[in-house]
Amino acid sequence: CNEEERPNYQKLLEYEDRIYGDILQWDFLDTFFNLTLKEVHFLKWFNIYCDHVQYIFKGDDDVFVSPENILEFLKDQKGGDLFVGDVMVKAKPIRKKENKYYIPNSLYIQTYYPAYAGGGGFMMDGPLAKRLHKASENRELYPIDDVYLGMCLEDLKVTPVAHIGFKTFGLVKNKKSKLNREPCFYKSMLVVHKLQLADLINMWDLVHKPHGTFEGCRKTLEEMGSR
Numbered sequence: 411c412n413e414e415e416r417p418n419y420q421k422l423l424e425y426e427d428r429i430y431g432d433i434l435q436w437d438f439l440d441t442f443f444n445l446t447l448k449e450v451h452f453l454k455w456f457n458i459y460c461d462h463v464q465y466i467f468k469g470d471d472d473v474f475v476s477p478e479n480i481l482e483f484l485k486d487q488k489g490g491d492l493f494v495g496d497v498m499v500k501a502k503p504i505r506k507k508e509n510k511y512y513i514p515n516s517l518y519i520q521t522y523y524p525a526y527a528g529g530g531g532f533m534m535d536g537p538l539a540k541r542l543h544k545a546s547e548n549r550e551l552y553p554i555d556d557v558y559l560g561m562c563l564e565d566l567k568v569t570p571v572a573h574i575g576f577k578t579f580g581l582v583k584n585k586k587s588k589l590n591r592e593p594c595f596y597k598s599m600l601v602v603h604k605l606q607l608a609d610l611i612n613m614w615d616l617v618h619k620p621h622g623t624f625e626g627c628r629k630t631l632e633e634m635g636s637r
Contacts, residue, residue, distance in 0.1 A: 423435065446551050446554070446555040446558045449558065453542055453546055454543055457543040460536065460539075464489075464536050465484060465534070465535060466535075466536060466539055467480060467531070468531070469530065469531035470529070470531065472607075473603045474596060474605055476596075476599060476617070480600050490535065491537075491538045491566070492533070492538065493527065493534045493570045494532065494533050494571040494573050495527030495572075495573065496531075496578040496603075497526070497528075497570045497571065497572035498528065500523075501526070502522055502523070513554070518552075523560060523561075524563070526556050526559060527560070527578075528576070528579060529555050529556030529559075529578070532601075541566055545562040545563075548565070549562060573600065576600055576601045577599060577603065580602070581595055581602060593613060596616075596617050
């Protein structure tokens with residue numbers, strides 16, 4: 411928002427917080443290169459106020475999330491240093507200056523990033539989040555937030571776990587593919603990133619229709635897979 415609109419948005423935030431108590435706000439601009447700052451502030455807040463939380467899900471506001479599938483996944487977990495998501499392994503820093511993810515050699519000299527989970531949506535163990543807070547206090551901020559968490563995990567000697575149900579870069583790379591709009595796929599996913607608001611609402615409604623809606627799912631997916 412522009413400078414003139416900002417006070418009005420601030421009043422709306424304060425109003426929502428009075429009603430629901432669900433707003434965390436810090437005194438810096440919510441910009442791309444401040445995402446890491448937001449991450450470490452959240453970890454600090456969590457460390458102070460959330461002693462007994464067993465698991466945390468963190469996601470962007472443009473992700474489709476299935477609470478039922480997440481809870482089903484957690485039933486089989488036995489605690490420990492769980493950090494699960496759409497994991498990138500041996501990702502390389504972007505060296506093209508025109509790219510918004512550009513990182514000069516002076517900032518990061520190594521060839522590969524440590525393994526990290528895409529920031530669109532991931533889950534972690536509550537005690538691990540507290541350890542990540544301590545790790546972040548001993549490491550300089552890095553402008554890409556999900557990579558930064560991967561660096562902190564590496565410091566803790568914790569390896570993030572890849573799960574096929576986390577799709578933080580969309581279902582398939584081809585944005586025009588029908589698979590990206592197929593509710594049968596979403597029914598089995600935990601997290602899918604990068605949906606517009608109308609698409610999120612529509613997909614939620616489709617996925618939560620009566621079970622009979624999905625009787626043809628297997629056939630549908632087989633047909634789409636054969637194309």
